[in-house]
Amino acid sequence: MKEMVVDFRRAQSDHSPLDINGSNVEIIKSTKFLGVHLVEDLTWSPNTNSITKKAQQHLYFLRRLRKAHRPPPILTTFYRGTIESILSSCITAWFGNCTVLDCKTLQRIVRTAEKIVRVSLPSITNIYSTCCIRKANSILDYPTLSHTYSSPFCHLERGTEAFGPSQPDC
Template sequence: MTVVGLISNRDETNYRSEVSRLAGWCSDNNLSLNVEKTKEIVVDFRRAHTQHVPLTINGATVERVSSTKFLGVHITEDLSWTDNTAALAKKSQQRLYFLHKLKRARAPPPIMYTFYRGTIESILTSCITVWYGACNASCRKTLQRIVRAAEKIIGVSLPSLQDIYGTRLTRKALCIAGDPTHPSHSFFSLLPSGRRLRSLQARTSRLKDSFIHQAVRKLNSLPNLPPRPPSASGTTEL
């Protein structure tokens, strides 16, 4: 369970009220909220950092951390993906050992390719649409070296992480743009011409490299935008 709160103008009232409502909901539904396992991470890019009062739940102080693991993705307070890259690289390199064992056992390339797709590529591309666009060049090279090592072992050409990212980004963007009920659907609004999506403004490269901005640019780079599904009123959106 995750609670996300936006603190603006140094007013933490809404954030702390949301946490209190969560604690109350757990109590009302006979659920025990383990504060010792609860972590708080504060993302703040301002030059003058504000000292936030420790968060408390039922009188116990919540531990504040600089990084945490959420659904398999390592998230840090500066939203850099170095820790996540290191974790993926370490886990993938361990799987290369078993690929070497298959090579020594003279397994045919199709078998090794299937093993690579299921045990190594699946790790390297886990939630790739979330972090790959914001990765620096060093992180991308680190992960791509593992792909090249697997290529030498198997003896066949493997899809690059950049290509996999582009394919999955397009598929995910089309899914959101075609689903009016999706929370992010409003970001994919068409211009009056109906040929391109409205570009999103971004004052920082961090925001520009985020998923939504990259997804909009990716769809605008397609030769033709896909047709929009019928709306709830039965008419087709153009």
């Protein structure tokens, strides 16, 4: 068994080993979970490097399709189905904390694909925004939560609530 410790304290200290049923649990510094590379200090460069490597491998096939004189709609469909799918995998979890260098690396993949396809493609930031909006809408559309958060409210006094935009002093 393995565990990863994420410690946000300023004074880092050694963690006592975890023991389950008489066997020690190994402490690891990084792992891959659901296709996302996690590091104990929550930097996302290893994840970005992995995504970049996968996307570059698929750019080869996009170039081959271009050399085969496929029309731009076919190339765009291939890009959206493979490369953009790789770039947007769990993007709502990690992209917001990427470094500028990581963002530029990912945007370079999109720009390269644009040159191959010869069609304007959404930037990596636009892909992230679209995925965040889609995720927020899916949360709001969830049947058991939609009635809870669908209307804004504010507290007027202890135990009473006012609903709707008719209360401007909230």
